[in-house]
Amino acid sequence: MTSAGDLLIARPKRFELPVWAVLLGLLLRWSWRAAWxxxxxxxxxxxxxxxxxxxxxxxxxxxxxxxxxxxxxxxxxxxxHESSWWAWLAGPLLGSLRRVFVYRRVWREAMTLCGLAATYDHRTVLPELLAVRSDQALDVLTVRMVRGQTPEEFQNVTANLAYAFGRRHARVYSECPDEPPTRSGRLGWLLRAVDRVRFRDRPTVVYLVLVRTDALRTVVPPFPVPTVPDFTALALARREDLRTWSLHLLATHVLVGGATRRGKGSVLWSLVRALGGGIASGLVRLWVIDPKGWMEFAIGRPMFARFACKSFEAMADLLDEAVEVLRERQTRLAGVVRVHTPTEADPLVVVVIDEMAALTAYLQDADLRKRIASSLGLLLSQGAGVGVLVVAALQDPRKEVLPFRDLFPTRIALGLTEASQVDMVLGDGARNRGALADQMPRWAKGVGYVILDGTPEPIRVRFSYVTDDDIRAMAVQHPAPVDAADILAQVGRETATEPARVPLPRRPSGPLLPESLRNLLDRDNGGERR
Known part of the structure; x- marks a missing residue:
C-alpha cells in the first residue's frame, strides 16, 4: 500500500510463477494437443x-x-476396379489434401462473408469443417452447423458458397447424399454395421457438395435397352458424380418442364428407349399424343400402340379411352391389390404428351378443351395405382396453362426462362436449394434438375441424347406387337396410317412376379393362366 497525498492506492500482492513452471505448463499443453x-x-x-x-x-x-x-x-x-479405387483410396486421400490446402485456408473468410458466422459471448463462432471426401468430379464437405442454425440457411447461400470456393455449382444436403450400398458375402454383416454408423442420421450436420469438374458438359450416349425393364429404376441420365440417375416410373406421373430447344425430347426418347424391351414383349403400351403434328414422334411410330397427332378430337378420344382402361381396372382390381403389377396380359399403359399446353390452354375449342382437361384430371388423380400413367412435357408451367401440375409426383426441370418457373416445376423453394434451371448455359441441352426419392434437395443430371438413327433402330428392333392397340375397342381412331406390324414370339412370363407367386395366382383362378 502506498500513499500519495490524500490519495490512497492499494495494490494486491502479485503471485509470480517461476520460469520452469511456465515452461512445464506450455510443454504439457502442447503435448496434449499433439496427442489429441x-x-x-x-x-x-x-x-x-x-x-x-x-x-x-x-x-x-x-x-x-x-x-x-x-x-x-x-x-x-x-x-x-476404378470405382472402389476412388471410394477407398484416391477419394479419402485427395479429400484430406484438399481439406488442408484448399478449404481450411479460406474457411473463416468464406463463412463470414457468406453470412454463416455467428456471434456468441462477444466471440465469433464458425461452422466446423469435419471432413472432405472427393471423387472424380465432386468434393463433399461435411460441415457441423453452429448451434441454432438450420440447413435452410446454407441452402439460401448455395451460389455464394460455390463462388466463394472458386466453383460454379454447389448443392447443400441435409442428409448424406450417398445411398447405403447393398452388402453381401462373408463380411456383409460387418460392412452393414459400419454403414449403420456411416449413414446414420445427423441433424447437426449438413453436406456441401461442390462440383470440381463438370461431368455434364459431354453428351451422354444412349443407355443399353434392357430386355425386361425395371419400372422402379429406368436408366435415363448421368448425375454430376458420374453415376446413373434412374427414374422410378411405377405408380407415378412425370412432368417435364423446359423452354424450347432445351432437351425435352432427350427426356422423352430416353424413357421410350428404356421401355423398349417391355414394348416389344407387350409388357408396356405407349399411347402417344404429338400436337406438333408428326414432328417429334412420327419417326418412332412402330413402337406406339396408339398415336394421335393430327386431330384434337382424336387426341381427346385417346384420353377418353385411357379413362375407360382406368375404370375397367378399378372395377377388376378393387379389393385385390392396391398397386397394379404390369404383366403381358395386363400391361402398363403410358400416355406420353409432348406439348401439354396445346391441349389445356392453346386449344380454341372450349368444349373440347374441357373434355381433355376432365380426362387428364381423372388420369392424374386416379391412374397411377392402376397402371395408367401420364408423362407430359410443356414449356410454360404456369397454373393458367397447367391447372393440375400438383398432381405430378415426379418432376423434371430443364432450362427455363424465369426464376419463378423453377419453383412452379419442382416445388416451392427448389431454386433456393440449388436448382438454378433459369441459369442454364447454351450448351446445356438435356441438362436439368430432378428430385431424389425421399430428399427435398434437387440434383443436376444430363439425359442421354438419342439420335434419329438410334430411334429408327429402336423402331425396327422393338416394335409393338400386332395386338398392342386392342386393350379396348377403339373409339374415334386416329386417321394416321397404321404401320405394318410383324407378329413376334411372345414369351409367357411375368417379369415383375416370381414364378411361385404366378403359380399361386393360377391355382386361385382355376389353373387358367392369363
Missing amino acids: WCLRHPVATGTAALALTLYVEYDWPGLVVPVVLLSAASAVWRWR
Whole structure:
C-alpha cells in the first residue's frame, strides 16, 4: 500500500510463477494437443511413424521402394476396379489434401462473408469443417452447423458458397447424399454395421457438395435397352458424380418442364428407349399424343400402340379411352391389390404428351378443351395405382396453362426462362436449394434438375441424347406387337396410317412376379393362366 497525498492506492500482492513452471505448463499443453491430433488422424500418424522407422532402418531406399510398390499396386487397382479405387483410396486421400490446402485456408473468410458466422459471448463462432471426401468430379464437405442454425440457411447461400470456393455449382444436403450400398458375402454383416454408423442420421450436420469438374458438359450416349425393364429404376441420365440417375416410373406421373430447344425430347426418347424391351414383349403400351403434328414422334411410330397427332378430337378420344382402361381396372382390381403389377396380359399403359399446353390452354375449342382437361384430371388423380400413367412435357408451367401440375409426383426441370418457373416445376423453394434451371448455359441441352426419392434437395443430371438413327433402330428392333392397340375397342381412331406390324414370339412370363407367386395366382383362378 502506498500513499500519495490524500490519495490512497492499494495494490494486491502479485503471485509470480517461476520460469520452469511456465515452461512445464506450455510443454504439457502442447503435448496434449499433439496427442489429441494424433488420435484424430490415425492414418497420417501411422504413415509418418512407418516412414520414420523405414528411414532409420534402411535409409532412403526404405522410403523409395515402398512408394514405388504402392504406386504400382494403386495403378493396377485403378485399372481393374476404378470405382472402389476412388471410394477407398484416391477419394479419402485427395479429400484430406484438399481439406488442408484448399478449404481450411479460406474457411473463416468464406463463412463470414457468406453470412454463416455467428456471434456468441462477444466471440465469433464458425461452422466446423469435419471432413472432405472427393471423387472424380465432386468434393463433399461435411460441415457441423453452429448451434441454432438450420440447413435452410446454407441452402439460401448455395451460389455464394460455390463462388466463394472458386466453383460454379454447389448443392447443400441435409442428409448424406450417398445411398447405403447393398452388402453381401462373408463380411456383409460387418460392412452393414459400419454403414449403420456411416449413414446414420445427423441433424447437426449438413453436406456441401461442390462440383470440381463438370461431368455434364459431354453428351451422354444412349443407355443399353434392357430386355425386361425395371419400372422402379429406368436408366435415363448421368448425375454430376458420374453415376446413373434412374427414374422410378411405377405408380407415378412425370412432368417435364423446359423452354424450347432445351432437351425435352432427350427426356422423352430416353424413357421410350428404356421401355423398349417391355414394348416389344407387350409388357408396356405407349399411347402417344404429338400436337406438333408428326414432328417429334412420327419417326418412332412402330413402337406406339396408339398415336394421335393430327386431330384434337382424336387426341381427346385417346384420353377418353385411357379413362375407360382406368375404370375397367378399378372395377377388376378393387379389393385385390392396391398397386397394379404390369404383366403381358395386363400391361402398363403410358400416355406420353409432348406439348401439354396445346391441349389445356392453346386449344380454341372450349368444349373440347374441357373434355381433355376432365380426362387428364381423372388420369392424374386416379391412374397411377392402376397402371395408367401420364408423362407430359410443356414449356410454360404456369397454373393458367397447367391447372393440375400438383398432381405430378415426379418432376423434371430443364432450362427455363424465369426464376419463378423453377419453383412452379419442382416445388416451392427448389431454386433456393440449388436448382438454378433459369441459369442454364447454351450448351446445356438435356441438362436439368430432378428430385431424389425421399430428399427435398434437387440434383443436376444430363439425359442421354438419342439420335434419329438410334430411334429408327429402336423402331425396327422393338416394335409393338400386332395386338398392342386392342386393350379396348377403339373409339374415334386416329386417321394416321397404321404401320405394318410383324407378329413376334411372345414369351409367357411375368417379369415383375416370381414364378411361385404366378403359380399361386393360377391355382386361385382355376389353373387358367392369363
